[in-house]
Amino acid sequence: MKRIKLELAPGVETEFVDRDRALAQVEEWAEKSTRWPVVIFGPEGCGKSAFLRQAAAVLRDLGYDVVYVDPLHRFFTAHTDVDEIARKLADAASEAFGIAQLKLATLAIDAIKELLDRWGRRRVAILVDEAFQAVGLDKAGIYVKSLLNLIEYPPRSYDGMVAVVATSEGLTRGEIGRHRWAELTPMWNMPREGLHQLYERIPGPKPPFEDVWRWTGGNPEMLARLYKAGWDVEEVVLHLMQNKKLSAEFVRRWGRWLVEAVEDPEALWAGDVPEELVRELEARNLVVYNMYDRRPSFWVDRPPPERDLELGIGKHVAWQTPIHREAVRRALRET
Ligand SMILES: Nc1ncnc2c1ncn2[C@@H]1O[C@H](COP(=O)(O)OP(=O)(O)OP(=O)(O)O)[C@@H](O)[C@H]1O
Ligand SMILES: [Mg+2]
Numbered sequence: 001m002k003r004i005k006l007e008l009a010p011g012v013e014t015e016f017v018d019r020d021r022a023l024a025q026v027e028e029w030a031e032k033s034t035r036w037p038v039v040i041f042g043p044e045g046c047g048k049s050a051f052l053r054q055a056a057a058v059l060r061d062l063g064y065d066v067v068y069v070d071p072l073h074r075f076f077t078a079h080t081d082v083d084e085i086a087r088k089l090a091d092a093a094s095e096a097f098g099i100a101q102l103k104l105a106t107l108a109i110d111a112i113k114e115l116l117d118r119w120g121r122r123r124v125a126i127l128v129d130e131a132f133q134a135v136g137l138d139k140a141g142i143y144v145k146s147l148l149n150l151i152e153y154p155p156r157s158y159d160g161m162v163a164v165v166a167t168s169e170g171l172t173r174g175e176i177g178r179h180r181w182a183e184l185t186p187m188w189n190m191p192r193e194g195l196h197q198l199y200e201r202i203p204g205p206k207p208p209f210e211d212v213w214r215w216t217g218g219n220p221e222m223l224a225r226l227y228k229a230g231w232d233v234e235e236v237v238l239h240l241m242q243n244k245k246l247s248a249e250f251v252r253r254w255g256r257w258l259v260e261a262v263e264d265p266e267a268l269w270a271g272d273v274p275e276e277l278v279r280e281l282e283a284r285n286l287v288v289y290n291m292y293d294r295r296p297s298f299w300v301d302r303p304p305p306e307r308d309l310e311l312g313i314g315k316h317v318a319w320q321t322p323i324h325r326e327a328v329r330r331a332l333r334e335t
Contacts, residue, residue: 004057006050009224014201016054018194019047022187022301026055029162030062030123034183037147037163039176040300042187043320044285045221048166051187051300052127053077059125059162067111068127071104071134078111082119085111101134109146116156123160126150131165132172140172144182170282170289186292187300189218189321202227217311219321237326244284244324246331254280255332261287262329266307266314286324289317 001023003015029038040048049070056068060079067085069076074093078086089111092103108126115121126147132140147163154161165182176182190198195218199209202223206212215233216222222236229235251258254277260267265287268278281287291314294303304313312319319325 001061002057004054006053008198008201008220009227012202012224012227014198016050017197018190019051019054019301021296022051023054023058025300026058026162027062029164030059030064030125030160033158033161034151034163036181036183037144037151037165038300039144039172039182039184040164040166040187041168041170041173041184041288042300043189043219043288043324044168045219045321046187046189047220048168048187049129050220052129052164052166055164056125056127059127062123064123064125064160064162065115065121066125066127067108067115068129069104069108070129071101072130074100074104076104076108080115080121082115082121085115105131105134105143109150112150113155116154116158120156122158124158125160125162126164127162128165130167130169132167132169137169137172137175140167140169140175141179141181144176145179148181168285170285171279173290185298185300186288186303188302188304189216190220191218191302194218195220195223198223207231214310215322217313217319217321217323219323222321222323233323233326237323237330240323240327241331244286244327246327248331248335250280251331251335255335258328258332261317262325262332264309264314265312265317265319265325269314269316285320286328287317287319291316291318 006014006016008014056066056077059066066079076089078089092107093100108128112124112126115124131143135143151161151163177184196209198220199212225236257273257277278289282289292298294306306315312322312325
C-alpha cells in the first residue's frame with residue numbers, strides 16, 4: 001500500500017505512519033460497504049484529516065472512485081477518471097469563501113450520485129473532512145441523513161459504497177447522536193510507536209522521546225507545535241491558554257471542578273458537575289466527554305487505555321492532550 005506524503009511542520013516531510021489497524025478498517029469498509037455513514041471524532045490534531053486522506057488513496061487502490069472534500073480549506077481530491085467531476089469540484093472550490101464551503105460539502109454528495117447514475121461506477125467512496133463546520137452545526141444531522149440516504153437509496157445499485165465524515169467539533173456529537181443515522185466512531189491520538197516514528201523525522205536536537213510522549217500524549221499536532229516553538233513547552237501551553245480563552249472569569253466560575261479535573265478528568269463524570277461546564281469544555285475542545293467503551297470495534301484505530309492519569313485519560317472523560325490539561329492548570333494557578 002502506498003503511503004501518502006504529509007507535512008508535519010514547515011520543512012518536515014513525512015509519509016503517513018502507523019495507524020495499521022485503521023487502515024485495515026478501511027479495507028473492511030471497502031469490502032462490506034459502510035452500513036451507516038461513519039462519523040469520526042476525536043481530539044483536535046490527533047490525525048483525522050491525515051487518516052481520511054490516506055483512506056482516499058487506499059480506496060482508490062482498491063478500485064473505488066473516491067471524492068474527498070475538505071470544505072473548510074476549500075480542498076478536494078477526486079480519484080476518478082471522470083474529468084467532469086473534478087472540474088465541478090474545482091469550480092465550486094474557487095467560489096467566494098462562504099459559498100465554496102457549503103457547495104463543496106453538498107457537491108460531494110451530488111458527485112457520488114452522478115458517478116453511480118450517469119457514469120455507471122459500481123464502487124464509490126465519499127470522504128468529508130470537517131463537514132459540519134461548513135454546513136453549520138444545526139445542519140449536521142441533516143447532512144449525515146443525506147449521506148445515509150445515499151447509502152440506502154442510491155440512484156442506482158452499487159457493489160461498494162463507503163461514506164466517512166470527520167469532525168473535531170465536540171458538540172456535533174449531541175446533534176448526530178440523537179438520531180440513529182450514523183456510526184459515531186472515536187479516534188484517539190497516536191500510539192507510542194507511531195509518535196516515535198514522527199519524532200524521529202524531526203531534525204535537530206530534541207528532548208528525550210519520553211518527555212515528548214508525556215507532553216503530547218501521542219498528538220502529532222502538539223508534536224509539531226512543540227518543534228515549532230523550539231521545544232519550549234511553556235510557550236505552547238501559554239498559546240493554548242490564549243486560544244482557548246481560559247480567562248480569569250472562566251476559571252473563577254468553574255475553578256472548583258477544574259481543580260479536581262486536572263488531577264483526574266473522571267471528576268467531570270460525577271453527577272453534580274454542571275452541564276454548562278461540560279458543554280464549555282467540549283465546545284472549546286479541551287476534553288473528550290463520554291468516551292466510549294474501549295472495545296476495538298467501537299474505535300477507529302486502537303483505543304486509548306481505560307485510564308492513564310499521567311496522560312489525563314479517564315474511563316469516561318479525557319483531556320485531549322496533556323498540554324490541554326496543562327493550559328487549564330496554568331490558568332488556575334494564575335487566577
Ligand atoms: N499517521 C500520520 N502520519 C504522519 N503524519 C500525521 C499522521 N497523522 C497526523 N499527521 C500530521 O499531524 C498533523 C495533525 O494531523 P491532522 O491535521 O490530520 O489532525 P486532525 O485530527 O485532522 O486535526 P484538526 O482537529 O485540527 O482537524 C498534520 O501535520 C498531519 O500531517
Ligand atoms: Mg482535520
